[in-house]
Amino acid sequence: MTLYGIGLGPGAADLITLRGRRILRSVDTVYTPGRLSRSVAVEHVAESTLGDLDFPMTRDEDELRRAWREAAAEVAPVARDGDAAFVTLGDPNVYSTFGHLRRTLDAFHPDVAVETVPGVSATTAFTSALGVEVEAGAGLALREAAGGRSPTGPDRMVLFKVTDAPATHEGLVDAGYEVTYGRRLFMEQGETVVTDDPEAIADRDYYTLAYARRPNAGEEPATAAFAEAERDARGDSESTDTEAVDG
Incomplete structure:
Protein backbone atom coordinates (compact mmCIF):
# COMPACT_ATOMS: atom_id res chain seq x y z
CA MET A 1 0.00 0.00 0.00
CA THR A 2 1.11 3.57 -0.64
CA LEU A 3 1.07 7.11 0.68
CA TYR A 4 0.74 9.52 -2.24
CA GLY A 5 1.95 13.09 -1.99
CA ILE A 6 -0.39 14.92 -4.36
CA GLY A 7 0.08 18.46 -5.62
CA LEU A 8 -3.26 20.27 -5.82
CA GLY A 9 -1.93 23.13 -7.92
CA PRO A 10 -1.76 26.82 -6.92
CA GLY A 11 -5.22 26.96 -5.38
CA ALA A 12 -7.94 26.89 -8.02
CA ALA A 13 -9.76 23.57 -7.85
CA ASP A 14 -9.61 23.03 -11.63
CA LEU A 15 -5.81 23.35 -11.80
CA ILE A 16 -5.18 19.92 -10.28
CA THR A 17 -3.71 17.44 -12.78
CA LEU A 18 -5.81 14.61 -14.16
CA ARG A 19 -3.49 12.08 -12.52
CA GLY A 20 -3.69 13.84 -9.19
CA ARG A 21 -7.47 13.88 -9.26
CA ARG A 22 -7.68 10.21 -10.29
CA ILE A 23 -5.42 9.02 -7.47
CA LEU A 24 -7.02 11.39 -4.97
CA ARG A 25 -10.41 9.82 -5.65
CA SER A 26 -9.03 6.29 -5.38
CA VAL A 27 -7.45 6.43 -1.91
CA ASP A 28 -9.11 5.62 1.40
CA THR A 29 -7.93 8.64 3.41
CA VAL A 30 -6.79 12.12 2.38
CA TYR A 31 -4.65 14.12 4.82
CA THR A 32 -4.41 17.90 4.59
CA PRO A 33 -1.92 20.22 6.32
CA GLY A 34 -4.25 23.22 6.55
CA ARG A 35 -7.55 24.83 5.65
CA LEU A 36 -6.48 26.09 2.21
CA SER A 37 -5.43 22.69 0.90
CA ARG A 38 -8.49 21.19 2.56
CA SER A 39 -10.80 23.64 0.76
CA VAL A 40 -9.37 22.49 -2.59
CA ALA A 41 -9.38 18.77 -1.74
CA VAL A 42 -13.04 18.84 -0.70
CA GLU A 43 -13.90 19.90 -4.26
CA HIS A 44 -12.74 16.45 -5.42
CA VAL A 45 -13.45 14.02 -2.56
CA ALA A 46 -16.04 13.59 0.16
CA GLU A 47 -15.29 15.51 3.35
CA SER A 48 -15.69 12.27 5.31
CA THR A 49 -12.42 10.97 3.78
CA LEU A 50 -10.40 13.97 4.98
CA GLY A 51 -8.06 14.00 7.94
CA ASP A 52 -6.08 16.99 9.26
CA LEU A 53 -2.43 16.97 10.27
CA ASP A 54 -0.86 19.68 12.39
CA PHE A 55 2.20 21.41 10.97
CA PRO A 56 2.78 24.44 13.23
CA MET A 57 4.14 27.69 11.79
CA THR A 58 7.13 28.04 14.09
CA ARG A 59 10.93 28.08 14.00
CA ASP A 60 11.20 26.02 17.19
CA GLU A 61 13.02 22.92 15.90
CA ASP A 62 11.95 20.72 18.81
CA GLU A 63 8.29 21.59 18.28
CA LEU A 64 8.58 21.03 14.53
CA ARG A 65 10.23 17.62 14.91
CA ARG A 66 7.59 16.58 17.42
CA ALA A 67 4.83 17.58 15.00
CA TRP A 68 6.49 15.72 12.11
CA ARG A 69 6.87 12.55 14.19
CA GLU A 70 3.25 12.72 15.33
CA ALA A 71 2.04 13.22 11.75
CA ALA A 72 4.12 10.29 10.51
CA ALA A 73 2.88 8.09 13.35
CA GLU A 74 -0.72 8.83 12.38
CA VAL A 75 -0.24 8.30 8.65
CA ALA A 76 1.98 5.20 8.73
CA PRO A 77 -0.56 2.57 9.90
CA VAL A 78 -3.20 3.92 7.50
CA ALA A 79 -0.78 3.71 4.56
CA ARG A 80 0.21 0.18 5.55
CA ASP A 81 -3.38 -1.06 5.47
CA GLY A 82 -4.55 0.85 2.39
CA ASP A 83 -3.76 3.73 0.06
CA ALA A 84 -3.69 7.23 1.51
CA ALA A 85 -2.83 10.68 0.22
CA PHE A 86 -1.25 13.82 1.63
CA VAL A 87 -2.28 16.88 -0.37
CA THR A 88 -0.51 20.18 -0.63
CA LEU A 89 -0.87 23.35 -2.66
CA GLY A 90 1.54 23.61 -5.57
CA ASP A 91 3.94 20.70 -6.05
CA PRO A 92 4.69 18.21 -3.22
CA ASN A 93 8.45 18.58 -3.62
CA VAL A 94 8.71 22.37 -4.02
CA TYR A 95 8.60 24.43 -0.80
CA SER A 96 6.11 21.97 0.64
CA THR A 97 5.25 20.48 4.03
CA PHE A 98 5.16 17.10 2.32
CA GLY A 99 8.96 17.00 2.35
CA HIS A 100 8.97 17.00 6.16
CA LEU A 101 6.49 14.13 6.28
CA ARG A 102 8.31 12.07 3.66
CA ARG A 103 11.69 12.43 5.40
CA THR A 104 10.19 11.53 8.78
CA LEU A 105 8.49 8.45 7.34
CA ASP A 106 11.80 7.39 5.77
CA ALA A 107 13.49 7.72 9.17
CA PHE A 108 10.89 6.15 11.48
CA HIS A 109 8.62 4.10 9.20
CA PRO A 110 10.81 2.97 6.28
CA ASP A 111 8.38 0.18 5.35
CA VAL A 112 5.77 2.72 4.17
CA ALA A 113 5.83 3.16 0.38
CA VAL A 114 5.71 6.81 -0.69
CA GLU A 115 5.03 8.19 -4.17
CA THR A 116 4.72 11.80 -5.32
CA VAL A 117 2.28 13.12 -7.91
CA PRO A 118 3.49 16.46 -9.30
CA GLY A 119 1.25 19.50 -9.33
CA VAL A 120 1.16 22.88 -11.03
CA SER A 121 3.54 25.02 -9.01
CA ALA A 122 3.50 28.76 -8.41
CA ARG A 214 17.28 43.31 -14.32
CA PRO A 215 16.38 45.44 -17.37
CA ASN A 216 19.40 44.22 -19.36
CA ALA A 217 18.76 40.52 -18.66
CA GLY A 218 19.05 39.02 -22.14
CA GLU A 219 17.63 40.08 -25.47
CA GLU A 220 13.97 40.36 -26.37
CA PRO A 221 12.77 37.09 -27.91
CA ALA A 222 12.56 37.18 -31.70
CA THR A 223 9.22 37.01 -33.46
CA ALA A 224 8.05 36.99 -37.08
CA ALA A 225 7.01 40.62 -36.66
CA PHE A 226 10.53 41.54 -35.54
CA ALA A 227 12.02 39.75 -38.54
CA GLU A 228 9.70 41.62 -40.92
CA ALA A 229 10.59 44.95 -39.35
CA GLU A 230 14.28 44.17 -39.72
CA ARG A 231 13.81 43.37 -43.43
CA ASP A 232 11.95 46.65 -43.92
CA ALA A 233 14.73 48.51 -42.17
CA ARG A 234 17.35 46.87 -44.36
CA GLY A 235 15.30 47.72 -47.43
CA ASP A 236 15.14 51.40 -46.48
CA SER A 237 18.88 51.42 -45.89
CA GLU A 238 19.64 49.79 -49.23
CA SER A 239 17.33 52.25 -51.00
CA THR A 240 19.11 55.19 -49.41
CA ASP A 241 22.51 53.79 -50.39
CA THR A 242 21.36 53.34 -54.01
CA GLU A 243 20.04 56.88 -54.17
CA ALA A 244 23.36 58.16 -52.86
CA VAL A 245 25.28 56.25 -55.56
CA ASP A 246 22.90 57.34 -58.33
CA GLY A 247 23.15 60.94 -57.22
Missing part, protein backbone atom coordinates in the same frame (compact mmCIF):
# COMPACT_ATOMS: atom_id res chain seq x y z
CA THR A 123 6.99 28.60 -9.94
CA THR A 124 5.37 28.23 -13.35
CA ALA A 125 1.86 29.55 -12.74
CA PHE A 126 3.15 33.02 -11.87
CA THR A 127 4.22 33.60 -15.48
CA SER A 128 0.62 33.44 -16.69
CA ALA A 129 -0.77 35.59 -13.88
CA LEU A 130 1.92 38.27 -14.25
CA GLY A 131 2.09 38.14 -18.05
CA VAL A 132 5.76 37.17 -17.93
CA GLU A 133 7.63 35.19 -20.58
CA VAL A 134 10.76 33.32 -19.53
CA GLU A 135 12.27 32.72 -22.93
CA ALA A 136 14.29 29.67 -23.98
CA GLY A 137 17.82 29.78 -22.63
CA ALA A 138 17.02 32.24 -19.85
CA GLY A 139 18.14 31.53 -16.31
CA LEU A 140 15.62 31.71 -13.48
CA ALA A 141 16.53 31.37 -9.80
CA LEU A 142 14.21 30.54 -6.88
CA ARG A 143 14.79 32.42 -3.65
CA GLU A 144 12.99 32.85 -0.34
CA ALA A 145 12.36 36.41 0.84
CA ALA A 146 10.57 36.11 4.18
CA GLY A 147 10.96 38.90 6.72
CA GLY A 148 12.00 41.59 4.25
CA ARG A 149 15.00 39.76 2.82
CA SER A 150 16.24 40.90 -0.60
CA PRO A 151 18.37 38.13 -2.11
CA THR A 152 20.31 39.25 -5.20
CA GLY A 153 22.66 37.80 -7.79
CA PRO A 154 20.95 36.24 -10.84
CA ASP A 155 19.37 38.48 -13.49
CA ARG A 156 15.95 36.83 -13.02
CA MET A 157 14.51 35.58 -9.76
CA VAL A 158 11.23 34.31 -8.38
CA LEU A 159 10.97 35.18 -4.69
CA PHE A 160 8.64 33.22 -2.39
CA LYS A 161 7.18 34.15 1.00
CA VAL A 162 7.49 37.90 0.46
CA THR A 163 6.06 38.86 3.85
CA ASP A 164 7.47 42.42 3.97
CA ALA A 165 7.16 43.70 0.41
CA PRO A 166 8.35 47.31 1.06
CA ALA A 167 11.60 46.16 2.70
CA THR A 168 12.24 43.51 0.05
CA HIS A 169 11.47 46.04 -2.70
CA GLU A 170 13.96 48.57 -1.41
CA GLY A 171 16.82 46.08 -1.48
CA LEU A 172 15.93 44.77 -4.93
CA VAL A 173 15.62 48.21 -6.52
CA ASP A 174 18.95 49.27 -5.01
CA ALA A 175 20.46 46.19 -6.69
CA GLY A 176 19.06 47.20 -10.08
CA TYR A 177 15.97 45.00 -10.36
CA GLU A 178 12.53 45.77 -11.71
CA VAL A 179 9.95 43.97 -9.56
CA THR A 180 6.37 42.77 -10.01
CA TYR A 181 4.41 41.23 -7.15
CA GLY A 182 1.69 38.62 -7.16
CA ARG A 183 -0.46 37.65 -4.19
CA ARG A 184 -2.70 34.57 -3.99
CA LEU A 185 -2.31 33.88 -7.70
CA PHE A 186 -4.86 31.36 -9.03
CA MET A 187 -6.24 30.97 -5.53
CA GLU A 188 -9.96 30.94 -4.80
CA GLN A 189 -9.34 31.93 -1.19
CA GLY A 190 -8.61 35.61 -0.62
CA GLU A 191 -7.98 38.47 -3.04
CA THR A 192 -5.64 38.03 -6.00
CA VAL A 193 -3.35 41.03 -6.46
CA VAL A 194 -0.79 41.80 -9.19
CA THR A 195 1.08 45.06 -8.69
CA ASP A 196 4.38 46.93 -9.07
CA ASP A 197 3.67 48.89 -5.89
CA PRO A 198 4.97 47.18 -2.73
CA GLU A 199 2.90 49.50 -0.52
CA ALA A 200 -0.27 48.00 -2.02
CA ILE A 201 0.65 44.67 -0.40
CA ALA A 202 2.44 45.95 2.68
CA ASP A 203 0.43 43.72 5.01
CA ARG A 204 1.92 40.30 5.69
CA ASP A 205 0.66 37.43 3.52
CA TYR A 206 2.56 34.17 3.19
CA TYR A 207 1.17 33.63 -0.32
CA THR A 208 2.97 36.58 -1.92
CA LEU A 209 5.71 36.19 -4.50
CA ALA A 210 7.79 38.56 -6.60
CA TYR A 211 9.38 38.40 -10.03
CA ALA A 212 12.61 40.40 -10.11
CA ARG A 213 14.40 41.08 -13.39
Whole structure:
Protein backbone atom coordinates (compact mmCIF):
# COMPACT_ATOMS: atom_id res chain seq x y z
CA MET A 1 0.00 0.00 0.00
CA THR A 2 1.11 3.57 -0.64
CA LEU A 3 1.07 7.11 0.68
CA TYR A 4 0.74 9.52 -2.24
CA GLY A 5 1.95 13.09 -1.99
CA ILE A 6 -0.39 14.92 -4.36
CA GLY A 7 0.08 18.46 -5.62
CA LEU A 8 -3.26 20.27 -5.82
CA GLY A 9 -1.93 23.13 -7.92
CA PRO A 10 -1.76 26.82 -6.92
CA GLY A 11 -5.22 26.96 -5.38
CA ALA A 12 -7.94 26.89 -8.02
CA ALA A 13 -9.76 23.57 -7.85
CA ASP A 14 -9.61 23.03 -11.63
CA LEU A 15 -5.81 23.35 -11.80
CA ILE A 16 -5.18 19.92 -10.28
CA THR A 17 -3.71 17.44 -12.78
CA LEU A 18 -5.81 14.61 -14.16
CA ARG A 19 -3.49 12.08 -12.52
CA GLY A 20 -3.69 13.84 -9.19
CA ARG A 21 -7.47 13.88 -9.26
CA ARG A 22 -7.68 10.21 -10.29
CA ILE A 23 -5.42 9.02 -7.47
CA LEU A 24 -7.02 11.39 -4.97
CA ARG A 25 -10.41 9.82 -5.65
CA SER A 26 -9.03 6.29 -5.38
CA VAL A 27 -7.45 6.43 -1.91
CA ASP A 28 -9.11 5.62 1.40
CA THR A 29 -7.93 8.64 3.41
CA VAL A 30 -6.79 12.12 2.38
CA TYR A 31 -4.65 14.12 4.82
CA THR A 32 -4.41 17.90 4.59
CA PRO A 33 -1.92 20.22 6.32
CA GLY A 34 -4.25 23.22 6.55
CA ARG A 35 -7.55 24.83 5.65
CA LEU A 36 -6.48 26.09 2.21
CA SER A 37 -5.43 22.69 0.90
CA ARG A 38 -8.49 21.19 2.56
CA SER A 39 -10.80 23.64 0.76
CA VAL A 40 -9.37 22.49 -2.59
CA ALA A 41 -9.38 18.77 -1.74
CA VAL A 42 -13.04 18.84 -0.70
CA GLU A 43 -13.90 19.90 -4.26
CA HIS A 44 -12.74 16.45 -5.42
CA VAL A 45 -13.45 14.02 -2.56
CA ALA A 46 -16.04 13.59 0.16
CA GLU A 47 -15.29 15.51 3.35
CA SER A 48 -15.69 12.27 5.31
CA THR A 49 -12.42 10.97 3.78
CA LEU A 50 -10.40 13.97 4.98
CA GLY A 51 -8.06 14.00 7.94
CA ASP A 52 -6.08 16.99 9.26
CA LEU A 53 -2.43 16.97 10.27
CA ASP A 54 -0.86 19.68 12.39
CA PHE A 55 2.20 21.41 10.97
CA PRO A 56 2.78 24.44 13.23
CA MET A 57 4.14 27.69 11.79
CA THR A 58 7.13 28.04 14.09
CA ARG A 59 10.93 28.08 14.00
CA ASP A 60 11.20 26.02 17.19
CA GLU A 61 13.02 22.92 15.90
CA ASP A 62 11.95 20.72 18.81
CA GLU A 63 8.29 21.59 18.28
CA LEU A 64 8.58 21.03 14.53
CA ARG A 65 10.23 17.62 14.91
CA ARG A 66 7.59 16.58 17.42
CA ALA A 67 4.83 17.58 15.00
CA TRP A 68 6.49 15.72 12.11
CA ARG A 69 6.87 12.55 14.19
CA GLU A 70 3.25 12.72 15.33
CA ALA A 71 2.04 13.22 11.75
CA ALA A 72 4.12 10.29 10.51
CA ALA A 73 2.88 8.09 13.35
CA GLU A 74 -0.72 8.83 12.38
CA VAL A 75 -0.24 8.30 8.65
CA ALA A 76 1.98 5.20 8.73
CA PRO A 77 -0.56 2.57 9.90
CA VAL A 78 -3.20 3.92 7.50
CA ALA A 79 -0.78 3.71 4.56
CA ARG A 80 0.21 0.18 5.55
CA ASP A 81 -3.38 -1.06 5.47
CA GLY A 82 -4.55 0.85 2.39
CA ASP A 83 -3.76 3.73 0.06
CA ALA A 84 -3.69 7.23 1.51
CA ALA A 85 -2.83 10.68 0.22
CA PHE A 86 -1.25 13.82 1.63
CA VAL A 87 -2.28 16.88 -0.37
CA THR A 88 -0.51 20.18 -0.63
CA LEU A 89 -0.87 23.35 -2.66
CA GLY A 90 1.54 23.61 -5.57
CA ASP A 91 3.94 20.70 -6.05
CA PRO A 92 4.69 18.21 -3.22
CA ASN A 93 8.45 18.58 -3.62
CA VAL A 94 8.71 22.37 -4.02
CA TYR A 95 8.60 24.43 -0.80
CA SER A 96 6.11 21.97 0.64
CA THR A 97 5.25 20.48 4.03
CA PHE A 98 5.16 17.10 2.32
CA GLY A 99 8.96 17.00 2.35
CA HIS A 100 8.97 17.00 6.16
CA LEU A 101 6.49 14.13 6.28
CA ARG A 102 8.31 12.07 3.66
CA ARG A 103 11.69 12.43 5.40
CA THR A 104 10.19 11.53 8.78
CA LEU A 105 8.49 8.45 7.34
CA ASP A 106 11.80 7.39 5.77
CA ALA A 107 13.49 7.72 9.17
CA PHE A 108 10.89 6.15 11.48
CA HIS A 109 8.62 4.10 9.20
CA PRO A 110 10.81 2.97 6.28
CA ASP A 111 8.38 0.18 5.35
CA VAL A 112 5.77 2.72 4.17
CA ALA A 113 5.83 3.16 0.38
CA VAL A 114 5.71 6.81 -0.69
CA GLU A 115 5.03 8.19 -4.17
CA THR A 116 4.72 11.80 -5.32
CA VAL A 117 2.28 13.12 -7.91
CA PRO A 118 3.49 16.46 -9.30
CA GLY A 119 1.25 19.50 -9.33
CA VAL A 120 1.16 22.88 -11.03
CA SER A 121 3.54 25.02 -9.01
CA ALA A 122 3.50 28.76 -8.41
CA THR A 123 6.99 28.60 -9.94
CA THR A 124 5.37 28.23 -13.35
CA ALA A 125 1.86 29.55 -12.74
CA PHE A 126 3.15 33.02 -11.87
CA THR A 127 4.22 33.60 -15.48
CA SER A 128 0.62 33.44 -16.69
CA ALA A 129 -0.77 35.59 -13.88
CA LEU A 130 1.92 38.27 -14.25
CA GLY A 131 2.09 38.14 -18.05
CA VAL A 132 5.76 37.17 -17.93
CA GLU A 133 7.63 35.19 -20.58
CA VAL A 134 10.76 33.32 -19.53
CA GLU A 135 12.27 32.72 -22.93
CA ALA A 136 14.29 29.67 -23.98
CA GLY A 137 17.82 29.78 -22.63
CA ALA A 138 17.02 32.24 -19.85
CA GLY A 139 18.14 31.53 -16.31
CA LEU A 140 15.62 31.71 -13.48
CA ALA A 141 16.53 31.37 -9.80
CA LEU A 142 14.21 30.54 -6.88
CA ARG A 143 14.79 32.42 -3.65
CA GLU A 144 12.99 32.85 -0.34
CA ALA A 145 12.36 36.41 0.84
CA ALA A 146 10.57 36.11 4.18
CA GLY A 147 10.96 38.90 6.72
CA GLY A 148 12.00 41.59 4.25
CA ARG A 149 15.00 39.76 2.82
CA SER A 150 16.24 40.90 -0.60
CA PRO A 151 18.37 38.13 -2.11
CA THR A 152 20.31 39.25 -5.20
CA GLY A 153 22.66 37.80 -7.79
CA PRO A 154 20.95 36.24 -10.84
CA ASP A 155 19.37 38.48 -13.49
CA ARG A 156 15.95 36.83 -13.02
CA MET A 157 14.51 35.58 -9.76
CA VAL A 158 11.23 34.31 -8.38
CA LEU A 159 10.97 35.18 -4.69
CA PHE A 160 8.64 33.22 -2.39
CA LYS A 161 7.18 34.15 1.00
CA VAL A 162 7.49 37.90 0.46
CA THR A 163 6.06 38.86 3.85
CA ASP A 164 7.47 42.42 3.97
CA ALA A 165 7.16 43.70 0.41
CA PRO A 166 8.35 47.31 1.06
CA ALA A 167 11.60 46.16 2.70
CA THR A 168 12.24 43.51 0.05
CA HIS A 169 11.47 46.04 -2.70
CA GLU A 170 13.96 48.57 -1.41
CA GLY A 171 16.82 46.08 -1.48
CA LEU A 172 15.93 44.77 -4.93
CA VAL A 173 15.62 48.21 -6.52
CA ASP A 174 18.95 49.27 -5.01
CA ALA A 175 20.46 46.19 -6.69
CA GLY A 176 19.06 47.20 -10.08
CA TYR A 177 15.97 45.00 -10.36
CA GLU A 178 12.53 45.77 -11.71
CA VAL A 179 9.95 43.97 -9.56
CA THR A 180 6.37 42.77 -10.01
CA TYR A 181 4.41 41.23 -7.15
CA GLY A 182 1.69 38.62 -7.16
CA ARG A 183 -0.46 37.65 -4.19
CA ARG A 184 -2.70 34.57 -3.99
CA LEU A 185 -2.31 33.88 -7.70
CA PHE A 186 -4.86 31.36 -9.03
CA MET A 187 -6.24 30.97 -5.53
CA GLU A 188 -9.96 30.94 -4.80
CA GLN A 189 -9.34 31.93 -1.19
CA GLY A 190 -8.61 35.61 -0.62
CA GLU A 191 -7.98 38.47 -3.04
CA THR A 192 -5.64 38.03 -6.00
CA VAL A 193 -3.35 41.03 -6.46
CA VAL A 194 -0.79 41.80 -9.19
CA THR A 195 1.08 45.06 -8.69
CA ASP A 196 4.38 46.93 -9.07
CA ASP A 197 3.67 48.89 -5.89
CA PRO A 198 4.97 47.18 -2.73
CA GLU A 199 2.90 49.50 -0.52
CA ALA A 200 -0.27 48.00 -2.02
CA ILE A 201 0.65 44.67 -0.40
CA ALA A 202 2.44 45.95 2.68
CA ASP A 203 0.43 43.72 5.01
CA ARG A 204 1.92 40.30 5.69
CA ASP A 205 0.66 37.43 3.52
CA TYR A 206 2.56 34.17 3.19
CA TYR A 207 1.17 33.63 -0.32
CA THR A 208 2.97 36.58 -1.92
CA LEU A 209 5.71 36.19 -4.50
CA ALA A 210 7.79 38.56 -6.60
CA TYR A 211 9.38 38.40 -10.03
CA ALA A 212 12.61 40.40 -10.11
CA ARG A 213 14.40 41.08 -13.39
CA ARG A 214 17.28 43.31 -14.32
CA PRO A 215 16.38 45.44 -17.37
CA ASN A 216 19.40 44.22 -19.36
CA ALA A 217 18.76 40.52 -18.66
CA GLY A 218 19.05 39.02 -22.14
CA GLU A 219 17.63 40.08 -25.47
CA GLU A 220 13.97 40.36 -26.37
CA PRO A 221 12.77 37.09 -27.91
CA ALA A 222 12.56 37.18 -31.70
CA THR A 223 9.22 37.01 -33.46
CA ALA A 224 8.05 36.99 -37.08
CA ALA A 225 7.01 40.62 -36.66
CA PHE A 226 10.53 41.54 -35.54
CA ALA A 227 12.02 39.75 -38.54
CA GLU A 228 9.70 41.62 -40.92
CA ALA A 229 10.59 44.95 -39.35
CA GLU A 230 14.28 44.17 -39.72
CA ARG A 231 13.81 43.37 -43.43
CA ASP A 232 11.95 46.65 -43.92
CA ALA A 233 14.73 48.51 -42.17
CA ARG A 234 17.35 46.87 -44.36
CA GLY A 235 15.30 47.72 -47.43
CA ASP A 236 15.14 51.40 -46.48
CA SER A 237 18.88 51.42 -45.89
CA GLU A 238 19.64 49.79 -49.23
CA SER A 239 17.33 52.25 -51.00
CA THR A 240 19.11 55.19 -49.41
CA ASP A 241 22.51 53.79 -50.39
CA THR A 242 21.36 53.34 -54.01
CA GLU A 243 20.04 56.88 -54.17
CA ALA A 244 23.36 58.16 -52.86
CA VAL A 245 25.28 56.25 -55.56
CA ASP A 246 22.90 57.34 -58.33
CA GLY A 247 23.15 60.94 -57.22
